[in-house]
Every structure is written in C-alpha cells, then in structure tokens.
Ligand SMILES: O=C(O)CCC(=O)C(=O)O
C-alpha cells in the first residue's frame with residue numbers, strides 16, 4: 338500500500354508474485370506509482386527477487402573491492418566521466434565509487450574483475466552480476482509503468498534497446514563526528530532512472546518534488562529507492578521532475594551503497610515523443626545525447642558532476 342504521511346516516503350510493494358502487465362495487481366501497483374510520483378517525485382520499492390544472501394554480500398564484496406590499494410582501484414576507467422573510479426575528491430572527501438558497465442552480463446563483470454584481481458574472483462563477479470540482473474527486472478517494471486501512465490508504452494522497446502545499465506558501488510568513510518557531514522551534496526542524477534540500496538548506516542535524503550521537504554530514508558533489507566533522472570525528465574517533456582537527493586553522514590561506521598543507473602546509449606538522441614508535446618506542453622529541451630552532454634557538463638565545471646542540473650543551461654528551449 339502507498340502509505341503516505343507528509344514526512345514519510347511512499348512505499349510500494351513489488352513483491353507480488355503475479356506482477357505482470359495487464360493484470361489487476363499491475364494496475365493497482367501502477368496507480369500507486371503514479372500517485373507517488375505526482376505527489377512526491379520518488380518512492381521506495383520493496384522487491385524480493387534478489388536473494389537476501391546476494392543483497393547482504395553485495396556490501397561485503399564492495400568492502401573487499403574498496404580495501405584494494407588505490408593504484409589497483411584506479412584501473413577502473415571509463416570514457417564517460419563518473420562511470421569509472423572516483424575517490425579522494427577534495428569536494429567530497431568521504432566518497433569513493435567504482436562503476437561496472439553492463440553489470441548484468443557475467444562476461445563483462447568477469448572481464449572487469451580481472452583488472453582488480455588478475456587471478457579472478459568468482460564470488461565477486463557472481464554477486465555483482467546477480468544483483469544487477471535481479472534489479473534490472475524491477476527497473477523494467479517501473480519503466481513500463483511510467484510509460485503506461487503517460488500512455489507512451491509503445492516506446493518501451495525503444496527504451497530497452499537504447500539504454501544500458503551501469504552499476505556503481507559506493508563507500509563513504511564515517512566522518513567521526515556527531516554532527517552530520519556532507520557525503521554527497523544535493524544533486525539530481527543525469528540518467529533515466531536510478532535505483533539505490535544501502536547498508537545499515539543511514540544517510541540518504543530525498544526531496545519531495547512538490548513541497549521541497551527533505552526526507553531521510555529509513556531503509557530495510559528489502560527496500561530500494563527509485564529516483565527519476567534528468568534524461569527521463571527531458572524525454573517525458575517535463576511530466577516528471579528529476580529527484581533531488583543527497584547523503585549526510587555522522588559517526589565512524591562506513592556507509593556502503595549501490596546504485597543501478599539506466600544510461601541512454603552513446604549516440605541515442607533523447608527527444609520527447611510527439612504524444613507528449615502539445616500547446617499546453619511545448620517542447621522543453623532540444624534533443625541531446627547523454628554521453629556528449631554529460632561529458633561536456635563534467636568538463637565545463639570544476640566541481641565535476643556535483644553541480645546543479647546542466648540540462649537547462651545546455652538545451653532548454655525558450656518558450
Ligand atoms: O549513496 C547513495 O545512496 C546516493 C548515491 C548517489 O546519489 C549517486 O551516486 O548519484
């Protein structure tokens with residue numbers, strides 16, 4: 338049920354066994370998604386298709402990865418800014434992150450694993466891959482529901498074909514203070530949809546897109562946070578806002594989190610479909626290529642990715 342009160346994030350249950358398009362259950366969950374997105378711009382999803390063991394181990398294998406020497410971690414490189422290793426950044430000193438492109442594909446993860454452990458690390462690659470593969474199912478259900486809500490579900494195949502998955506594991510050092518410190522400043526993500534999961538050290542806050550109120554997320558082992566990114570905001574011609582979120586930390590325990598990001602493929606132009614453009618909703622953004630714009634934005638700003646949205650600055654249409 339979408340249990341709402343002003344300072345609690347809507348919670349939606351995706352654990353129903355027969356959650357298939359066209360069923361009553363689907364429509365009832367979709368109605369909750371619609372309400373949550375309209376009122377809040379974000380929600381928490383419970384989802385149990387990833388075995389609990391994998392959900393627990395994702396943090397211990399992350400720890401193993403982050404405990405590697407820096408010169409090994411920095412082998413995690415990517416053409417796209419922020420997809421590879423990030424750490425020791427003066428603006429976000431507590432934060433460290435590594436990315437895995439196409440993490441749901443075992444061979445891809447295995448190949449990347451070899452850059453960290455030349456002799457291989459089967460446990461590591463299998464946990465990463467099964468986590469990403471399981472969560473991809475949730476991502477695709479949510480995307481289909483969103484397209485149905487705006488009656489553009491005929492574009493579902495195009496969405497699936499034009500996007501790819503990036504899994505990022507993140508560690509925040511405990512700041513060793515009792516007063517909360519910034520782990521990651523308030524920002525929107527630039528992708529389509531992000532699904533976040535974390536260990537038992539809280540810290541994520543999300544902003545209600547209607548009221549501006551910040552809500553601390555109190556997670557549980559089977560709940561994930563679903564965040565709308567700028568690329569989906571643009572593709573939907575503004576029907577949904579991108580979700581502002583941030584991480585604040587206190588104490589000395591490290592916080593581990595993991596994000597599944599859906600990224601439009603390089604070369605794919607994000608452009609709102611005709612069905613979503615009319616007199617009441619003039620086209621908001623010029624078509625853009627995620628990779629190109631993201632790189633441009635990243636390089637143009639000293640703060641890298643952690644600035645406010647660059648989308649308006651680069652491609653807003655003056656209506
Ligand atoms: O650590 C988290 O929960 C949030 C991470 C995040 O917002 C990001 O990497 O974009």
Ligand SMILES: [Fe+2]
Pocket residue numbers: 524525526582
């Ligand atoms: Fe984010």
